[in-house]
Amino acid sequence: MRHLRQALLWPLRLMPVAGNRKAPWQILRDMGDSSPWREVVDEYTGDGGSFHERHYHEFTAFLPYVQRFLYGEGRSRRQDGGRETGSPMRVFRRHDIARVRMAAKPGDEPLTLDIVHADLYFFFDVDLVLLNLEVSASEISLPQAQELLYRFGRAYPGGWDEDGQPQHCMASVEWLGADGQVLARSDAQQRELFLAHVCEHRAPRVSAHWAFMLQPLVSDHSSEPGLLRFRQIEYYRMPLMGYLALDDPRTLSRADFARLCLITGVGEAGPAAMPHAQHLQDFEQRFCYDRFWEDSGAAPNTRYLCSGHALVVVGQAHSQFFSCRDRGVLAQFRHQHFLLFLIAHFQKAALLMFSDRLAEALMRLDIADPPSIRRFKRSIRESFAGFLRFTHRYWFHEISQQSHVKALWHMCEQNLELEPLYAEVKERIKDMNSYLDADSLRRQANTVVRLTVVTIFGLIGTVTTGFLGMNLIAEADAPPAKKLFYFAAVFIPTIFLTFYTMTKSKGLSDFLDALSDERLSAWQKFKALAAVWRRAEE
Secondary structure, three states: OOEEEEEEEEEEEEEOOOOOOOOHHHHHHHOHHHOOOEEOOOOOOOOHHHOOHHHHHHHHOOOHHHHHHHHEOOHHHOEEOOEEOEOOEEEEEEOOOOEEEEEOOOOOOOEEEEEEEEEEEEEOOEEEEEEEEEEEEEOOOHHHHHHHHHHOOEOOOOEEOOOOOEEOOOOEEEEEOOOOOEEEEOOOOOHHHHHHHHHHHOOOOOOHHHHHHHOOOEEOOOOOOOOOEEEEOOOOEOOEEEEEEEOOHHHOOHHHHHHHHHOOOOOOOOOOOOOOHHHOOOHHHHHEEOOOOOOOOOOOOOEEEEOOOEEEEEEEOOOHHHHOOOOOHHHHHHOHHHHHHHHHHHHHHHHHHHHHHHHHHHHOOOOOOHHHHHHHHHHHHHHHHHHHHHHHHHOOOOOOOOHHHHHHHHHHHHHHOHHHHHHHHHHHHHHHHHHHHHHHHHHHHHHHHHHHHHHHHHHHHHHHHHHOOOOOOOOOOOOHHHHHHHHHHHHHHHHHHHHHHHHOHHHHHHHHHHHOOOOOOHHHHHHHHHHHHHHHHO
16 A cells, blocks of 8 residues: 555534633634644635645535535625624644554554644534544555554544453554654553543543543543533544555455445454455445446546445555545545535534433423423523524535535435434424423413413402492591501402412312303312312312
């Protein structure tokens, strides 16, 4: 294998911090020199010298509403009457990590890769951040590439073997600075740390090297202080993209392509064994885009593999178009294809975040505690409004009319099952909102019933006093103190009687229903009246 690119994309949910109202990217930007991350200000349009032909191809690949999401308005319209018209994405990049040195298994020769870039993607009005890390290597073997794709993007070990060695992840990972100094290393061998963390917090512990990469973002289950706190929202295997330039892709077997597509590693059964053979009878139809899988064309023998979790492109290293960074497949992989992969996983992560919010709101609900009920209603209303904004701002059924971009988008969308997930979350939020509406109508109906009961029983006194002319006591010329005494003597019992009637309004309402029912006898109606006070005793 002449050249390898691996791009990891790790979606994380940002947790609110009490007393903080700033957007997450504003907090990170305001940290200044205390943070290694720097905002990429207008990376796409930038100054005239940073705009290249590959950026133009990237822009024109997408439909207009997707362009507005990715790039916002041009510089000439950046401020429209004080309203920000830039992209709803904010990108931050760190430059202190230059390379990564890693070994797949204990005793393996360490492999050093270059860090192409490390970015954080924030989104307006959505509490998510996506870590994007791109690495590159040259002149490595296919088994090394398979193990790298399989093991590198793991947030923490999946387990340990009987010797205490971590499973399914790299045996060792070290971030290196430009001078070769080790900035951080993995701690996957320290099993007790991970076990104790899960036992105490009921949440996994992020490996030390990934925790270092994300700083000053800290795990919400960590004891470390920080205004930017995150929680895992998906499986601990990070979604990834792979670019593989080989001497002859045709030498790869069907099993090799399946392992690259499904990111299964080399496998214990050997390279010739087909992984999950009983489930991959239609492998080519489900996971392969073979429009360019032929001996002719600008980039012959180029094959795209898409499982949703991974998007991999394999091609000939000696093809100039396949390796071109400005117009070829490598440029498309790093721009158009990366963005469609980013949009798909952003949509999935956002939907999972809304689902988590609903579950958390229900967990915190205590129907016997009025403040808890109010917080629950406020949380559901906010989720409903946020989901509407997400739908109209970020939910796309089509992102491009270019045939290969459109095809890869639909493969990502279908394999990630975005449409069923969207429908499920939409239905859940709709049910929650319908419940709140029904509850509000129920409360309003109860209030109307109580007011009706009070009005009916108050009508008796009103008609009686009105008939007598309101002059039961002729004290029109009495001193003011005496008048005030009579007023209080009537006002206080009236207030008491009104509130007492409100208290008994439900029972009195049942009595009025019984009283109006001609099928009931007088005795049954009398029992309905007596039940007003009997219920209170029960």
